[in-house]
Amino acid sequence: MGKFISFILGMIVGGILSIALLVIVGTSYVSNDTTHEENEVVKEEVRKEPIHTFEVKKGSKYIELHTYMPKDSVALLYGKPDKVNMNYNEYSDIMDEKWIYENNWEIPECIFEFENGKLTQVTSY
Numbered sequence: 832m833g834k835f836i837s838f839i840l841g842m843i844v845g846g847i848l849s850i851a852l853l854v855i856v857g858t859s860y861v862s863n864d865t866t867h868e869e870n871e872v873v874k875e876e877v878r879k880e881p882i883h884t885f886e887v888k889k890g891s892k893y894i895e896l897h898t899y900m901p902k903d904s905v906a907l908l909y910g911k912p913d914k915v916n917m918n919y920n921e922y923s924d925i926m927d928e929k930w931i932y933e934n935n936w937e938i939p940e941c942i943f944e945f946e947n948g949k950l951t952q953v954t955s956y
Contacts, residue, residue, distance in 0.1 A: 885953040887941060896943075900950040905930070905943055912943070 884897045887909065894908050906912075912930035919926050926947055934940040944952040 885955075887953060887955055896950060896953060898950055898952075902928070902930075902945055902948050902950070905950055909941075909943075 880898075882898050884895055886893045886895050888894075889909055896905060896908065909932070913933045914931040916929040916931070917926065918928075926945075928945040928948075930943040930945070931939050932941045932943075939954075939956055941956070942954040943950060944954075
């Protein structure tokens with residue numbers, strides 16, 4: 832009879848410890864899932880504006896660019912600009928930059944506008 836009571840008590844203690852372990856693991860899993868959901872919300876907030884693509888003619892070729900493309904990628908695809916105008920707004924901490932490409936008549940052929948190093952607008956004449 833003593834072995835039976837020890838067996839029952841062992842089963843009860845084992846069950847309680849198993850439940851406690853499941854609660855601890857389950858709680859940590861739920862908190863990680865919440866963090867993942869919060870990260871998804873932040874990603875959605877960053878991508879509020881749509882990405883636009885532009886086809887710009889350079890010589891006999893067409894080059895496809897898109898908004899939020901980094902400056903160095905634009906320089907690789909289209910080349911270095913003839914003129915660069917930079918403007919820093921210290922209140923909004925934004926660096927505006929215009930790259931001007933001139934044709935043979937010294938009028939703008941194309942203007943690329945960047946905000947904090949990312950392409951925002953293309954104007955082609």
